[in-house]
Amino acid sequence: MTETAAAPGTPAAPPESALPELPMTRTCPYHPPKEYEDLRARGSVTRVRQFDGRPVWAVTGHAETRELMSHPAMSVNRFHPNFPMPIPALTQLQTPRSAAIGALIRTDPPEHTKQRRDILPSFTLKKIAGIKPEIEKTAARLADDMVAAGDSADLLDVYVKPLVAMVLSQLLGIPYEDRDRFEDLTYRRFDPEQVVDAMADLTDYLDRLLVAKETEPGEGLLDDLVTQVKAGTLDREELVRYALVLVIAGQETTANTIALGVLTLLEHPEQLAELRADSGLWRNAVEELLRFLSLTGGLSRVSTADIEIGGVTIREGDGIIFLNPAANRDEAQFERPNELDVHRNVRNHLSFGFGIHQCIGQNLARVELDVALRTLFDRVPDLRLDRPVDEIEVKQGLVFGLAELPVAW
Incomplete structure (x- = not known):
């Protein structure tokens, strides 16, 4: 990779040995690594x-992220020799089976276009x-059961x-x-020490479940996929892949965001007070x-062509x-970006990505976060x-989160 020529008098680019190193450690639960500001x-x-x-x-x-994420030269081909690995644990997924498992999230058009079209109806707003x-009913029951059981708990559990x-x-x-087994399999998937075995076990479980649904159908989204196989619009291998994507789209990141949302609002009582005074703010607060x-x-x-952006040249193969946590704190896009403000116009945030690989489960995540937070603070x-x-333990794995959330009332 090369940078564009520096203007006269501009210091030369540092040697590779002097470059900042990833990953960088997040120390505060609700702030990105401090080093991200230095990078910007x-x-x-x-x-x-x-x-x-x-x-x-x-x-x-922020602007550069949106431009590049929607650029046709951006490839998600994990088996390209220069494909980046943000953390060491991801190198474990460089196997043919992992490629099959991650087919939707690690394919480029036109294959990706077909796959996304097949699965998008499962996550429509309707x-x-x-x-x-049912989400509201479940959240209310869990909150009431928690209060009835004592005066403190680990909110995660x-x-x-x-x-x-x-x-x-x-x-x-x-x-x-x-x-219970399904919950264990899905959460193990985000443990760097268990990611490969957990992905394999989860895939095997879903494969067996889908076989059972062929003879004893139900009313879930997996049953909709089985119907597509019977109609000939999906094949068996695609069915298992899509089932796994549905799981990935709706689990660990949502749970971590709910837990950190609770912690963040408790640490920003003035913002929480505004939400309690005006429930109409919740929708924007979620964003x-x-x-x-x-x-x-x-x-x-990985880039499949040369691209000029931000004063540098990204070469083919770079x-x-x-x-994105840094892009979401870009002061060129968000005024006072390091402050929580439930009144902020925040519709252009990048927490679900951007472009053709934007998170397919974002509609579900928004509803879950809204219901979970609103219900909890209303009932407790x-x-x-x-x-x-x-003193609260955090997890620095594939997705940042809390290892515990001790609360009392």
């Missing part, structure tokens, strides 16, 4: 080193609106994870008796929390890592953290 100061598109020493481009600017009453797992199970049509928290640390691409008005924020 170097340029909205700048060079960094991966953990293995390879140089890649890091994109921190579909999600149809299950919203008794509210957040059960809610997200039950919603996903209901949406997909997972049998009730399998839901602001998505921007503010931005849990996915790095989205990878790796690119999008640091005296909720508080049971431990200082800096």
Whole structure:
């Protein structure tokens, strides 16, 4: 990779050994790594080193992220030799089976176009609106059960994870008796030490479940996919891949965002007070929390052509890592970006990505976050953290999150 020629008197680009190194550690639960600001100061598109020493481009600017993510030269081909790996754990997914598992999220057009068209009907606003009453009912029951059981709890264990797992199970049509196992399989998938085995186990489970649904159909989204196979519009291999994508689209990131949303609002009591005073603010507050928290640390691409952007030249074959948490704090797009403001016009945040690979489960995630937060704070008005924020254990894995959320009331 090369940068455009520097203007006279401009310092030369640093040698690769002196480049900042990824990944960078997030220390505050609701702020990106402090080093991201230093990266942006170097340029909205700048060079960094991966953990293995390879140089890649890091994109921190909001406008540059939108432009590049929608650029036709951006490829998600994980098997390109220069495809970036933001964290070491992702190297475990460089296997043929993992390529099959990640078919939808790691394919380029035209194959990706067909796959997304096949699966998008499962996540329409109409579909999600149809299950919203059940999400509200489940959230209310979990909150009431938590309060009835005592005066303190780990909110992750008794509210957040059960809610997200039950919603996903209901949406997909997972049998009730399998839901504990299903929850375990899906959360193991985001443990860097278990990611390969967990993905394989989850795929095997879904394969067996889909076979059963061919003879005993239900009413979930997986049953809709089985119907497409019977009609000849999908084949068996595609069916399993799509089932896995439906799981990926609705689990860990949503759970982590709910948990961190609770913590963030408890740490910003003036914002929480405004939400309690005016429930009409919740919808916008959800978007602001998505921007503010931005849990996915790095989205990878490889360029299939030379691109001029942000004062640099990205060469064909160069790796690119999008640091969307940094782009969501770009002051060129958001005034006072490091402040939480539930009144902010935040519709252009990048927490779901941008372009053809934008998160397919975003409609579901928005509804779950809205219902989970609104219900919890309505039914447990005296909720508080049971431990200082800096003593709460966090997870630095594939998706940033909390390992626990001790609360009391």
